[in-house]
Every structure is written in C-alpha cells, then in structure tokens.
Amino acid sequence: MKSKFFESTQLMPGITAIAGLGGENAYLVEGTKRALLIDGLTGVGSLKAFVRELTDKPVTLALTHGHIDHNGAAFEYGKCYVHPADLCMLYPAPEADTGALALSRHTDPAAKLDFVVNGRILKGDAHGITIDDVVKACPIATLPIGEGDVFDLGDTQIEVLELPGHTAGTVVFLDRARRIVFSGDACNLNTLVGLPGSTSIEEYRGALERFTRHLDAFDVMYGGHGTHAVDKIIISQAIELCDKILRREDDAIESEHRGRKQLLALRRGPNYLPENGMLCNIQYTEEMLHPAKTKKML
Ligand SMILES: [Zn+2]
Structure with missing residues (x-):
C-alpha cells in the first residue's frame, strides 16, 4: 500500500514494514487479538490513519527508542511504550x-520536516510537503518497558530486550516464533553511538555482550532504516569492533553526522559496507569511549 507519506510492504503473514519519507521504518505485527506497531516514524503524515487501513485490530504503539524519526505516531495515539x-x-x-x-529537538515540527526533506527518499525535493503535514507534539501517556516484558497479541508474543548504545533507552523486540528481532537503530551498518543521549562505547560493548545470550532465539534483525534483514552475526562483529575502537586500533576515519564531528570505525568500500567485509560499522566520538564520570542533571 502506498500513500503520499508512507509505503507498506508485507514481509510475511502478520508482519508489515512501513517506510516513511525519510527512509525510516516501522513494523506492524498483527496477532489474533491485537496489533503491535513498533516505532512511530517521524510524524510527517498520519501514520495512525495509514495503519487503520492495514488492520482493524486495536493497535499498541511501542518505541525502540525516543529519536525524532521513531516517535511521530506517539502524538497521534496519545500513548506509547518506551x-x-x-x-x-x-x-x-x-x-x-x-x-x-x-x-526537545526530537519533537520539534521544523526539525521533523527537515528530517524527511533531507532524507534519502526525497533527496531535497519536498514534493509539496509542508509544516502543516507534521503531527504536532502534545502531552502523552508514556508507559515504561524493559527487559523481559512481553506484548501478548493473541497467537503472537513479542518480547522486549534491552540493547542500549545508540540511545541509553534503546530496546529491541523479539518474535521468538518467527525467529526475528526488530532492532530499530540498535546495531546496523552505520550504528550511531556518538550522539547526545548515546552511551559510551564501553557501555555499548557491555550491552552487546549481555545480548548474546539471546542469539540462539533468532536469525535476522529488521532495522529502523534500510529494507533488508541483517544476519545476527552483526552482533558478534559489533563486539569485536567495539574492542578495536577501545584499543584505538580501528580506522577512525574523520566523518560527521548532522554537523557534529564523528569518527567512523571502519573504512567504507564503494557499496557503503566496510572494506574489511564486516556488516557492522560504528560512528562514535573520542570523548565517549568510556562512561562519563559525572551525570548531566536537568
Ligand atoms: Zn535513532
């Protein structure tokens, strides 16, 4: 199904990927009683209305993390798990x-519009999309989720697993029966671990290590960007890469992300993937290799 703002693709029975204009992905998992919407895209156009066309089951929204390109529909549903x-x-x-x-920058309508206009699909061409198309932030109910929580959708159970790094509150969702994980931005071929709100590389490494106890339960991960499922080998590769970074033995290529200076751990080949044949790559900052000694208070 395709609209001005969204495009859906059925990945398998009961699971639909929905792409937003900035190339960001949400996933709709339908059980016999309920549907779980994993992530809310940027909030340009009504994802709630689009999802209503895909299912008539009651929909629960849960976020892999709080970023600008994942929280949009929270302000339409009025509540989300996070x-x-x-x-x-x-x-x-x-x-x-x-x-x-x-x-917060992550709820600012102008920043959201900018995210999709500069996203990979529109490539600077706004196609008549304006600030009026952006879902406005409003007070919402936020329900806490954490390791071991289970969403019971009827015949389908989806488990919450914590994998902080990209943000301190990043979680992923395990469908044990189908042996897949919905991973948001937790671990991919350009994992950003140098953002405000990210953990240190050392903490990310620890989280990946703890996550390895779940590796027997799934085969592939569907992420928050990009259309292909990624093999779970990326998790052990990411641990190896964190070790390289911490030993300062990575390529440490100077790069940037939205105006902030970053280091890219592995040199990319022409197809965007690292030259050394790995699936994973990590962007980070030198200041965030180890946990901060002081906590920033609001
Ligand atoms: Zn993110």
Whole structure:
C-alpha cells in the first residue's frame, strides 16, 4: 500500500514494514487479538490513519527508542511504550540559560520536516510537503518497558530486550516464533553511538555482550532504516569492533553526522559496507569511549 507519506510492504503473514519519507521504518505485527506497531516514524503524515487501513485490530504503539524519526505516531495515539531512559526526548525541557521550557529537538515540527526533506527518499525535493503535514507534539501517556516484558497479541508474543548504545533507552523486540528481532537503530551498518543521549562505547560493548545470550532465539534483525534483514552475526562483529575502537586500533576515519564531528570505525568500500567485509560499522566520538564520570542533571 502506498500513500503520499508512507509505503507498506508485507514481509510475511502478520508482519508489515512501513517506510516513511525519510527512509525510516516501522513494523506492524498483527496477532489474533491485537496489533503491535513498533516505532512511530517521524510524524510527517498520519501514520495512525495509514495503519487503520492495514488492520482493524486495536493497535499498541511501542518505541525502540525516543529519536525524532521513531516517535511521530506517539502524538497521534496519545500513548506509547518506551524505555524510561529515553523519556527526556519526548518532553519539553528547561533551557539552560533561561529555564523556559523548550521542545526537545526530537519533537520539534521544523526539525521533523527537515528530517524527511533531507532524507534519502526525497533527496531535497519536498514534493509539496509542508509544516502543516507534521503531527504536532502534545502531552502523552508514556508507559515504561524493559527487559523481559512481553506484548501478548493473541497467537503472537513479542518480547522486549534491552540493547542500549545508540540511545541509553534503546530496546529491541523479539518474535521468538518467527525467529526475528526488530532492532530499530540498535546495531546496523552505520550504528550511531556518538550522539547526545548515546552511551559510551564501553557501555555499548557491555550491552552487546549481555545480548548474546539471546542469539540462539533468532536469525535476522529488521532495522529502523534500510529494507533488508541483517544476519545476527552483526552482533558478534559489533563486539569485536567495539574492542578495536577501545584499543584505538580501528580506522577512525574523520566523518560527521548532522554537523557534529564523528569518527567512523571502519573504512567504507564503494557499496557503503566496510572494506574489511564486516556488516557492522560504528560512528562514535573520542570523548565517549568510556562512561562519563559525572551525570548531566536537568
Ligand atoms: Zn535513532
């Protein structure tokens, strides 16, 4: 199904991928009683209305993390499940100098429009999409999720597993019966672990290590960007790469992400994948190799 804002693809019976204009993905998992919408895209166009065309079951929204390109539909459904460590991305916060409440960048309509206009699909051509198409942020109910929580959809159970790194509150969703994981931005061929709200590389490595106890339960991961399922071998490769980074033995190519200086761990070949044949790559900053000694307080 295709609309001005979204395009859906059935991956297998009961599972539909939905792409937004910025190339970001959500997944709709339907059971006999309920449907689980994993991630809410950027919020340009009504994802709620689009999903209503795909299923008549009651829909529960759960976020892999709080980022701008994953939280959009939360402000249409009025509630979502999210890990508490990412809550700060969904609410206004006091500005450091004035104390006045300001929208988080992750809910700012102008930033959201910019995300899709500069996204991979539109490539700078806005196609008549304006700020009026952006779902406006509003107060919502946020329900906490964490390791071991299960969404019971009837004949289908989806488990929550924590995999912090990209953000401190990143979770992934395991469909044990189909042996797949919906991984958001947790581990992919350009994992960003140098953003405000990311953990250190050392903490990310620890989370990946803990996550390996689930490797027997699934084969592939469907991520928040890109259309292909990624083999689970990417998890052990990411651990190896974190070790290289921590030993300062990676390629450490100077790069940037949305104006912030970053290091890219592995040199890319012409097809975007690392030259050394690995699936995973990591963008990070040198200041965030190890856990911060002090916590920033709001
Ligand atoms: Zn993200």
